[in-house]
Amino acid sequence: DAGVTQSPTHLIKTRGQQVTLRCSPKSGHDTVSWYQQALGQGPQFIFQYYEEEERQRGNFPDRFSGHQFPNYSSELNVNALLLGDSALYLCASSRLSLEQYFGPGTRLTVT
Amino acid sequence: SQELEQSPQSLIVQEGKNLTINCTSSKTLYGLYWYKQKYGEGLIFLMMLQKGGEEKSHEKITAKLDEKKQQSSLHITASQPSHAGIYLCGADPMNRDDKIIFGKGTRLHILP
Numbered sequence: 001d002a003g004v005t006q007s008p009t010h011l012i013k014t015r016g017q018q019v020t021l022r023c024s025p026k027s028g029h030d031t032v033s034w035y036q037q038a039l040g041q042g043p044q045f046i047f048q049y050y051e052e053e054e055r056q057r058g059n060f061p062d063r064f065s066g067h068q069f070p071n072y073s074s075e076l077n078v079n080a081l082l083l084g085d086s087a088l089y090l091c092a093s094s095r096l097s098l099e100q101y102f103g104p105g106t107r108l109t110v111t
Numbered sequence: 112s113q114e115l116e117q118s119p120q121s122l123i124v125q126e127g128k129n130l131t132i133n134c135t136s137s138k139t140l141y142g143l144y145w146y147k148q149k150y151g152e153g154l155i156f157l158m159m160l161q162k163g164g165e166e167k168s169h170e171k172i173t174a175k176l177d178e179k180k181q182q183s184s185l186h187i188t189a190s191q192p193s194h195a196g197i198y199l200c201g202a203d204p205m206n207r208d209d210k211i212i213f214g215k216g217t218r219l220h221i222l223p
Contacts, residue, residue, distance in 0.1 A: 042215045092211075099159055102146070102155075
């Protein structure tokens, strides 16, 4: 049984560009959450998707948007990238409010 | 808003020694998670505690939630190099609504 998968593993972008990160949830899971983890910090909640809708959102600007597809996979989009967006982006999946399982993350570097 | 404070921030122990990591919340915890993270990698789920006084163990790792549900501890017995990494506590602030608030983590180094 494959766990949570994320792509790409690493990404380098320039300020002002746009980026799309992808996540496939663990089999049987229907809820996907995205987190941003800056170096030396704990993960910060960005938003959560359930039934293809954003169910709740953390304190992140509108430049951060997302989508969930009918197969429960999800995308995180970030527009107008800033240097401060450099971080490890983690995707987590769950079902019925049980334990969240995390993917390996995507390391985004903005130059 | 709920905040979690972990202590210590960093810990260096000799292989074979026991150690404890603490997590304190500013508000009552409805659910308390412990995760382990290798540097720059994803989080590995360790345990979830929900009831006051609850204690769970997995291999050499034991986690407890106090009766008031505002403090948790993670104890590792006879530490091994494989225990090295970052330990993160996380709280479900609204009773199982899937948003986890994390502490900043405790960095554990094991000396051979």
